[in-house]
Amino acid sequence: MDTFSVVFYETLSGEKPAKVFLNELSDKQRAKTIRDLKILELYGNCLREPQSKHLEDGIYELRTKQG
Numbered sequence: 001m002d003t004f005s006v007v008f009y010e011t012l013s014g015e016k017p018a019k020v021f022l023n024e025l026s027d028k029q030r031a032k033t034i035r036d037l038k039i040l041e042l043y044g045n046c047l048r049e050p051q052s053k054h055l056e057d058g059i060y061e062l063r064t065k066q067g
Contacts, residue, residue, distance in 0.1 A: 004044035006037050029066055036064045 008016040022030055040047055040062055052060045 002044060004041050006041055029064075032066060033064045036062060 008018045010016050022033060025033060036051060039051060045060070047060075047062075050063060050065070052062055054060055
């Protein structure tokens, strides 16, 4: 199996909106989301529902279950 790395999108000004979003979450929500990002790194494009959903050609969303 290939090795995958999560890389956050970076704007031209150097901001990483996903990291900003993560930092705005509660500690519990952030922990769950980081757990799912680690699962994504393990399984990459083989990750499927309920953690990941196919949206369109080659585009998937990561789904983190929050209370």
